[in-house]
Amino acid sequence: MSVKEQARIVGAEELSRLIGISQRVVKKISLAKGEPDWLLRFRLEALGFFSKMPLPDWGADLSRLTLSRIVSYLKTTPGSVRAWDQVPKSIRTTFERLGVPEAERKFLAGVGAQFESESVYQRLNEDLVNQGVTFCSLDEAVKLYPQVVKDYLGTIVSSSDNKFAALNSALWSGGSFVYVPDDVEVELPVQAYFRINSKNFGQFERTLIIAEPRARVHYIEGCTAPTYSEQSIHAAVVEVVAKESSKIRYTTIQNWSNNVYNLVTKRALAQKGSTVEWIDGNIGSMVTMKYPCVILAGKGARADILSLAVAGQGQEQDAGAKVIHLAPNTSANIVSKSISRDGGIATYRGLVKVEKEALGSKVSVNCDALLLDNYSKANTWPDIQVKNNRTSLAHEATVGQIDSDKIFYLMSRGISEIEAISLIVNGFIDDFSKELPMEYAVELNRLIQLEMEGSVG
């Protein structure tokens, strides 16, 4: 029996829910999706890596993570649609409350929404479709553009990269596929929205973004989940390919609830003269381990990484940035801001590696941490390696508390203590929030204000 026939049989019984991580689960997912043979082999190979690899012995505490009983696949709707009124009402209400359809009408070029394992909604402006831009779920891309997916999948983040990249490669479902052809500029951002709604669930979103020469695109990712006492895991892999002179900006606003392990591998390959920007905001989740990476492989490529971590009660934000300079005249700019409060732990873990061939490279790293009380923690672990003498590198880091003079000054002007603190905090993260689209910056400031309520400086 061929794989396709098997798929038809399994597909007929309509796969909706799978538990655990095993070869049987991987095969079922692949067959139900009607995937080609090479993809099933890719998944099974990755599963092999996953079972062999140990948990990382560095970084955040993962000792309480249990993967054996996790729901590894959950499908709630028959398929992805192109109009909100075709989305089942209960799911539509969730996204309406999150303001997704409204944002789409106002300032987005395209929107994708993923609920649990599968995409429920995908739409892109007609204009962009006509210009050859593609924005769909990666599952759909496997069916529509199998050769493109085959050429790129796993080339930037290999499935043996780390344990959670292997897990994602074995079980991935949903995620976005963005393809921008030569010279096309996507002016408004496209956004993908990821939602976990059930407990003890594992979301394995996989995203692939390809910008052909001189193309431009801004991709935004938002994440939320309701709070349960049981843990969920979001193990995503994002692969970005920026070809010659293209520009890709990837913005994340991660606001998972405090029961989610957010273990994400994000990496971009920047070719000659291209620019890759990661704008990475981590506000929610219980444990985050995420280090957006840019490999500067072509002459004159540029990386800009802006990261924000807010660690509150019971949260551990182990975030940072990685830049690897392989080619001459490449430049990188990293700005990291972290805020720890109510016993939260924020860590900046960064890597800057300038290889011997990367002559004339420039690197600037700035990380600032704000500690709001004396039982929270801030750590920095910046690894800086320079292997040639034609590079200029500067790294600066500071850790401290809110200046009490500043609070006193604001209070003397009639502002309450809490307002004063949140004003200063908003000023502290200004480098980050000014890079967000207006609507998101407002939302972020409001979110930070809510987070700060009840915390004393």
Added chain:
Amino acid sequence: MVDIISIEKPGQHEFKIDFNSIQKIVFDLNCSGVRLDITSKQKITNSNLSVKLEVNHYQPDTHSKIIVKNVLKASRLELIGKISLPPGVVGSTTDFRCDSLLTDLGSAVKTVPAMNIGENKVKASHGVAVAQFNQEHVFYLMSRGLSKKQAENLLVRSFLR
């Protein structure tokens, strides 16, 4: 070989260390009112060094300042710095500077200035810079009649001052 230096008396303590002769050195600040100044300025030639430098603030009102300057020639240096300010060390400050001058293509430097901070009433900062000779400075000195080698030697001296 590990040197552990425990500081039990308040006041100024100055240490000059040379990376060419140590592998790991630990400073424990066990007394309030300590001001620790560590300077380490060295030329590293034809060697492959790995150095660990740890400063542990165990008491409130302890201060550390670390200045490292390296001039590398045909050498590799790995410097792992670890500074901890655990909860309770109110009013402590630390500053860690590490500047490296790579004089040739064969040299490489890896710096990890790690910090673990569990107290908010502190000030902590670090800075790392890696650079080569400023070609304009070399050109200026050469236009005044110095040979390239003399010019570079002069710039090394000013860097290590």
